[in-house]
Structures are given as structure tokens and as C-alpha cells.
Amino acid sequence: MDQTVFLGVPFHAGQGHLGTALAPDAFRETLPANWQDLGDVPAPAFHGREAAIHHAQALSKKITSLDLRKKFLCLVGGDHGQGLGSVHGMLQHHPDLIVVWIDAHADANVPSASPTGNMHGMPLAWLLGAKEGAPWWLQRTLSPQRLLYIGTRAIDPYERMLIEELDIAVITPEEARSPQFENILRRHLRRMDPKGKSPVHISFDVDALDSGIINNTGTRVKNGMSFIEVEKAFEVIAQEQRVVSAEIVEINPELGTAKETQALCLWARDLILSVIPPQSVSLFPSLKNAFSEEWRRSL
Secondary structure (H helix, E strand, O other): OOEEEEEEEOOOOOOOOHHHHHHHHHHHOOOOOOOEEEEEOOOOOOOOHHHHHHHHHHHHHHHHHOOOOOEEEEEEEOOHHHHHHHHHHHHHHOOOOEEEEEOOEOOOOOHHHOOOOOHHHOHHHHHOOOOOOOOOOOOOOOOHHHEEEEOOOEOOHHHHHHHHHHOOEEEOHHHHHOOOHHHHHHHHHHHHOOOOOOEEEEEEEHHHEEOOOOOOOOOOEOOOEOHHHHHHHHHHHHHHOEEEEEEEEOOOOOOOOHHHHHHHHHHHHHHHHHHOOOOOOOOOOOOOOOOOHHHHHHO
16 A cells, blocks of 8 residues: 555444544544544534434545545544444445454344444444435445454344344454464455455454453443454454455543553554555554553453
């Protein structure tokens, strides 16, 4: 890639924690000097599901309008409802896109099945073709055979049915902790794309991390991944595929401490750097002295 471009997405209407809109600016403090900052996709002044859908549409339009030839796109939100717009926009550039969704949640509910009604739990259902509540502007859907979940463990009944019916691949946290994790991940990637030529979008929700080692997100779930397991996932994906874009979501600077937010943003930045071709730098030094003893022990 000749250049990395950064787009902030102060997306918060997909759930109830307004602090997620502060994450893009927190992340900006870590931007490498050679990244181009494209600013933010502004959020609507109203709130709720329709506001989130409107914001996702604006994000999709913005991504579609970009010239991404020989460029890597980094997006930072925002809640994971933005995935509706980011994936939809990237599909306009790459119809053969593979999406790796690293998240504690499946984010594939429809409104009538959602326990919370929050839009950040719905983007993949619509991207996979569900009709209930789907935005009118969706023009291209994601093939279930080109979606891979990693670290997903909080799966609602409708989502479980969808995953089983569509035969969507899921790597559980238990598999991520196993010695076979690399082999399992490589096998799934090669099944989706045997020649390793398809572009990949990584959508990483920080709540994929175990609830005991992260404070700066509003949707923590126990039995999650460690920092090192997430790093390994990014490393293997970059070795096997051509990563063209990645997004980090659900960092909430209003939760946890400022020091933890800064360290989490530095680590997330290093995750992004690790998948931008060519991968040639030694990464992940930023957590070593930044977190509490409990966080550091998880490493």
C-alpha cells in the first residue's frame, strides 16, 4: 500500500453509550505522521435506530466516494452499528470482499428478535440479506461464505439460527486459546479464498477481549480473548490475505481511566499497523507498562 488514510466515525446511535463518539479523537492522538486524516463522518443530531441507519448510509457513501487504489483505509468508531456502512462501502470497491468480524457478539439480529433493540446488534443480519427493518439504500449484500467470526460467544437465539442455516464460520474463544488456533484460522481463510487473492476487511470490536482485562467499553463479556490472541489473529490474517481496510469500534473513553484509553488506542493502532502491507515492524510494545496489574498479567 502506498498510503494509509484514516476516517473517524463518531457513531453512537446504535446503542446507549454516548462516549463511543469520543473514540475517533482519542485515537487521533496516536496517528502516525504519514497517515492522511480525512476527518470525521459527522453523526446526525437525532438519536435511535433511524439515526444509526442514517449515519451508516453517510459512512457508506463516504467510503464509496474515496479513491482507495493502493491505499489502506483505517476507520475508528463509534459503536459497531457502523459496520453496516463500512462493509457496505467497502463492498462497492471490492465485490469479492472477505469480512473478518472479531467481536464478542454476532451482531446479526433483526428488530423483532433483538433483546435490546439496539442497532449495533443488527448490521450483519442486513448485510447478509435479512429483510426485516433493512435500510432501503442497501445495494449489495455480503455472502455468508465470505464472513468469519472470531471470539464470538454472546449469540442470541435468532443469530444462532442464522449462523447455522447459512453455515457461517465461527472461531470460539476456546479455539483462540488452543495451540491449534493458527491452523484453525488459516484453514477457514483458505476455505473462503483458496488462492489468497481476495481483499479482506477486519472489523474489530474491543469487547472481543475478555471482560476482566478491558474497562473502556460498554459491552464487556467474560470468557473472551487475550491481547496476544487478538494480535495473533491479525498476524495470521495479514500473512494469508490481502488486508485492504480495518476498523476499531466500541472504545469508550468515558469508561475506565484516561491512561487505559490511551494505552488501548496505542495498541489498536499497532494492530492496524501489523496488517498494512508490507508487515515489517516489531509491534505491540505499548501495553507493557500502561495498564493495571490485572491487565498486564493477562499478557
